[in-house]
Amino acid sequence: MGFEDTNMNWEKAAKGRVNQFHELEEFRLRAYESSSLYKEKMKRCHDTKILQRxxxxxxxVFLYNSRLRLFAGKLKSKCPGPYKVTRVFTNGAIEIKGKEGPTFKVNGQRLKLYFGECHEISIIEVVYLEDA
Known part of the structure; x- marks a missing residue:
């Protein structure tokens, strides 16, 4: 046995390694395309369930309180309110105000229209004048 017989064919091994690398790269690209198609499909499915409000x-409006989902109790409402809409933003955010307290912004998807009658409470000050 000569010295040449025990050595590997380095050129053949290098080409095989490069081919393996290319196969892995093609597999990665197919997986990436597959995942992007899946994401697009899921986005379309999700967007169809979003209600345009x-x-x-x-x-x-009523505000849905997602924190009351666990251990809320049978009679506790998940939708406190009604709140009054004070400002509407173009990105879907809504500024609302309760009967007392400051205004705050919420996502419009968390709100539902209140169709009942809601009368604003106005404070009237009565002043009695004495005859002089």
Whole structure:
């Protein structure tokens, strides 16, 4: 046995390694395309379930409170309110105000229109004048 017989054919091994690398790269690209198609399909499915809600300033709304989902109790409402819409933003955010307290912004998807009658409480000050 000569020295040449025990050595590997380095050129053949290098080409085999490069071919393996190319196969892995093609597999990665197919997986990436597959995942991007899956993401697009899931986005379309998710977007069909989003309700288009349009609110006007002055509307009364209920706010869904997702924190009450666990251990809420049977009689505790998940939708406190009604709140009054004070401002509508173009990105879907809505500014609302309760009967007392400051205004705050919420995602419009968390709101539902209140169709009942809601009368604003206005404080009237009565002043009695004495005859002089």
């Amino acid at each position: 349009e609110f006007q300033v002055g509307d009364f």
